[in-house]
Amino acid sequence: MIYKFKRDVLSIVAKLNNGVRDPDCATIKRQTMFVQSQLFHSIYHDPAVPEATKKLLMEYHLKSVRATIGDMRGGRVREELQESGSSRVQGAA
Numbered sequence: 001m002i003y004k005f006k007r008d009v010l011s012i013v014a015k016l017n018n019g020v021r022d023p024d025c026a027t028i029k030r031q032t033m034f035v036q037s038q039l040f041h042s043i044y045h046d047p048a049v050p051e052a053t054k055k056l057l058m059e060y061h062l063k064s065v066r067a068t069i070g071d072m073r074g075g076r077v078r079e080e081l082q083e084s085g086s087s088r089v090q091g092a093a
Contacts, residue, residue, distance in 0.1 A: 001053055002060050005043075009036045033068055036061060 012035045017023050040061045043049050 001056060005036075005039065005057060005060070009039060012039075029068065029071070033064070036064060 009032060013028060013031045016031055016035075017028065040057055043057060044054055
């Protein structure tokens, strides 16, 4: 079920970017999380989907959100380190 869910998300994001020249990773990541959350909400509110499936997808979605937030925080830390490193180099000159 998770494989199909992820495949559907990636397929939609790929179609969104069809014809777009070199979209950056941040854009693709934002689109992926948006599409994933919209699909998840649709599935969650579908009475035909079994509760066990909803729970499994909810756990997957929460892990994805946490990983994305972690990546964003890590990116900020890397940027701050790069900025502070370039400040030291400029100050030493």
